[in-house]
Amino acid sequence: MITALLIDDDANLRSGMKGLLERYAPEIHILGEADSVESGVTAIEKFQPQVVFLDIQLNDGSGFDILEQLALRQGKSQTNIVFITAHEQYAIKAFRFSALDFLLKPVDPEELQKVINKIKAAVQKNDGFAHIDLLLENIRKKVDNFKRIALSTSEGIHLFEISDIIRCESDDNYTKFYIRGSKPILISRTLKEYEELLAEHGFERIHQSHLINLSYLKSYIKKDGGYVVMSDNSHLPISQRKKDRLQEVLKSI
Numbered sequence: 001m002i003t004a005l006l007i008d009d010d011a012n013l014r015s016g017m018k019g020l021l022e023r024y025a026p027e028i029h030i031l032g033e034a035d036s037v038e039s040g041v042t043a044i045e046k047f048q049p050q051v052v053f054l055d056i057q058l059n060d061g062s063g064f065d066i067l068e069q070l071a072l073r074q075g076k077s078q079t080n081i082v083f084i085t086a087h088e089q090y091a092i093k094a095f096r097f098s099a100l101d102f103l104l105k106p107v108d109p110e111e112l113q114k115v116i117n118k119i120k121a122a123v124q125k126n127d128g129f130a131h132i133d134l135l136l137e138n139i140r141k142k143v144d145n146f147k148r149i150a151l152s153t154s155e156g157i158h159l160f161e162i163s164d165i166i167r168c169e170s171d172d173n174y175t176k177f178y179i180r181g182s183k184p185i186l187i188s189r190t191l192k193e194y195e196e197l198l199a200e201h202g203f204e205r206i207h208q209s210h211l212i213n214l215s216y217l218k219s220y221i222k223k224d225g226g227y228v229v230m231s232d233n234s235h236l237p238i239s240q241r242k243k244d245r246l247q248e249v250l251k252s253i
Helices: 011-024 037-047 063-073 087-097 110-126 130-141 191-201 240-253
Strands: 002-007 028-034 051-055 080-085 101-104 148-150 157-161 165-173 173-177 185-187 201-209 210-213 216-222 227-230 235-236
Touching: 002 011, 002 037, 002 110, 011 028, 011 110, 037 063, 051 063, 051 148, 063 080, 063 227, 080 087, 080 110, 087 101, 087 130, 087 148, 087 191, 110 185, 130 148, 130 157, 148 185, 165 191, 173 191, 173 216, 191 201, 191 210, 201 235, 210 235, 216 235, 216 240
Parallel strands: 002 028, 002 051, 051 080, 080 101
Antiparallel strands: 148 157, 165 173, 165 210, 173 185, 201 210, 216 227, 227 235
16 A cells, blocks of 8 residues: 545545545555645654645645745655646646656546556655655746756656756657766657657757757768767767758757
């Protein structure tokens, strides 16, 4: 069993979430509930749950306030967090850069089951909670241009400077990251997801299978159908429909 807390200021939503968990995730054991920042911090310290389902907006503050208070009291995060939100586009972007799970209201049972599977894996691996610290760092700064990204692998969660990512390569429903000064790592998320995240950081999709950091582009070769040479000496093909876009981008640099 995995122990959990529900923190939401709407009693009906807490009841609905309990019903979903009982039906679709019977391995989750709810230890208690809370409806505010103050009661949420108290409940987490009292029960020490393995996972907290945490609403972003609470009557007396936010879910982030709970994490901040716990960080001040405990020095570091000690529980897995699943945020629940109605919209909060900025927060969702921060979650994705921090490899944190979230659920959109109204909670979809299929999405809930996916998140539960991730939580079970995280509890089993005992990943550590550096990605929660990264989330708080990004939330405090209140900027969209995040500098670091958390990548969750089968071995654990790793934090990297975005500027150190040379390129990303699609491998079915996985993405392989090639990072300066590090061995390649495989992430169980699609390349499209990272294309959306990294587009504002100088990354360009040049092929169905390749997303590159333009800062590490050495050469654009037009012969042999067109390809690029990266700083790690990889030769990557350019799809026909991406050639015009890439040439336009290179002219603007």
